[in-house]
Amino acid sequence: GAVAIAMMVSLVIILQRYQFKCLINSTSLSIFAAMTVHFHKTQQDLILQAFKAGRNSHAQLFMGPAGNGKLELALWYAALMLCQQPTDHGPCGVCSSCLQNKAFTHPDLQFIFPTPSAAAEKLKALSIEFMPQWRDLLQQNAFFSFDDWKRATGNYEKSFEIRVAEADQISKNLSYKSYAGGYKVVLVWLAEWMNVATANKILKNIEEPEDRTLILLVCEQADRLLPTIRSRVQSVFFPPLQVSECANYLTSIGVKEANEIARIADGNLHQALSFLESNEGVREMGVLFARWMRVCYTVNMKEILSISDLLSKKSRSYTENFLRFSLQIIREALLLDKSSAIHGDNPVFSGSDFKIANFSKLIHEENTHGILQEIDQAVYEISRSVNIKIVMTDLSIRLHYLMKRGVLPEALQN
CATH class of the missing domain: 1.20.272 (Zinc Finger, Delta Prime; domain 3)
Incomplete structure (x- = not known):
């Protein structure tokens, strides 16, 4: 009898875990499918105004603390620049470019992020080699942390950085003609993890931009970036989320203890979702x-x-x-x-x-x-x-x- 009860309890816990993950995954996928952004309406409106006026800077820095939704807005911005029929409110969500962006597979969007030190000579440790793990993580939600990313690669103990070979790849990709005939976008997540050689090479792309290109740097510790890079990009600060914003989001995905969790997480949405897990x-x-x-x-x-x-x-x-x-x-x-x-x-x-x-x-x-x-x-x-x-x-x-x-x-x- 005791064994049966224990097995039933374990089964209930497993089902709760599965239901929670399904809830988060289905919610985040439908969210990006609708091309909507939950936070930072002011920054979103400024981006839209500049886009409509054709005044988007070719290099921008999105900076702010972890767990505050800036990556979600960066993904939306990239989709906007690549959309074939943008609306007054953002990307249409239905054109072929938007469909590719929903799956994070658009050929004109290059993702760069910190990668682990190479495990073997044949592995160059470039971002492109870790795209399956990157897409899997993005499809769960856009509020993950650096630690989450390191665990997703299966190389948590190794040193991570953005290496100079990535900058070479950026230069090469930006020099090619756009696949869709429009913009080419590079999104660098946690740009502060560029080593000095990488930063200097990317600086050249920023100072001598190709036509119809956008370089988006997303970072949590802007003071670690080269001063020369910071002086040549348009910086946008994303403040921490208010506890009420975090609670509203949690409520929208069916979390019962939304207010308590948001308060304990101090508005950090990544931390709030971690508590749920x-x-x-x-x-x-x-x-x-x-x-x-x-x-x-x-x-x-x-x-x-x-x-x-x-x-x-x-x-x-x-x-x-x-x-x-x-x-x-x-x-x-x-x-x-x-x-x-x-x-x-x-x-x-x-x-x-x-x-x-x-x-x-x-x-x-x-x-x-x-x-x-x-x-x-x-x-x-x-x-x-x-x-x-x-x-x-x-x-x-x-x-x-x-x-x-x-x-x-x-x-x-x-």
């Missing part, structure tokens, strides 16, 4: 977080080991998401401690005796940096396959000292 609601994470903080503070080793063991039996992605969830709650506690204008407890903890107002008394300027740094380091180690139980036990002990004393003892200092 954990197959446990954020309220369950809240329960675990409250329990974990209490045993860290009291340094109850039996409970610390129990929680570490519990997390070690879950997926790495769940544990990483739990730690990112913890980071956001701790930041929220710090803001509560610093500002009397901020009040009220997070709805994630409604019905619980855990109160952020009380917890915030343990989080202050003297220990916050250390706490956040230690959790960030734990996320890094877990993502690189370090034993979860060891990482979480060590982290719990470190957090105990930081909450109780504000500093780590000398023996634990790296």
Whole structure:
């Protein structure tokens, strides 16, 4: 009987995971099929105005934090430039060019992105060699992270960059005649990962553009780009999403805890979607977080080991998401401690005796940096396959000292 119940529970979890992924995949595919953009209406309108007036800059930089939808708008912009019969609102969505763009297979759209170091001499590690993985990821949604991309390539541990051979390929492709007789577009995702040689070669394409070409650079850390590139492109800043924008999107795809998840993710849509993939609601994470903080503070080793063991039996992605969830709650506690204008407890903890107002008394300027740094380091180690139980036990002990004393003892200092 117990075995049968366990099997049924496992089946329910598997079905929930499958239903969620189907929901996300079908929603994102239909979204791009309609050629619509969910966020940054102001920037979208400016692009449309310039397009209608024939004043689009040949090289543009879309910059802003991760998880804010700038790649989605870059894809829409590329589709607009390649559309054979654009409307007043954007690409038509039905011409042959739009149909190709829906599948991310348009011959006049070249994708460039960071790739792993070559595994063998015959592999040049060019973007074109990773297009199947790139298309698969885009068809899920356009809000994925660099870590998601590295995992999708199956080369997470390797070093990634945009190599000079990519710039050579860009120059060659832009010099050819357009397949469709219109524009040629190059979309460089995470352009800050260009090495210096690559950046200098791409700079030449920007300074001496071919006719009817558009180079779109999408990046999260614009300060890492060569100053000469930044000075020669039209820069467009995409701010972080508001929590309400993130919540509205989640509600539109049928998420029940949309407001709570958006608040915990602080408007980062990628992070919000990652929480959903954990197959446990954020309220369950809240329960675990409250329990974990209490045993860290009291340094109850039996409970610390129990929680570490519990997390070690879950997926790495769940544990990483739990730690990112913890980071956001701790930041929220710090803001509560610093500002009397901020009040009220997070709805994630409604019905619980855990109160952020009380917890915030343990989080202050003297220990916050250390706490956040230690959790960030734990996320890094877990993502690189370090034993979860060891990482979480060590982290719990470190957090105990930081909450109780504000500093780590000398023996634990790296």
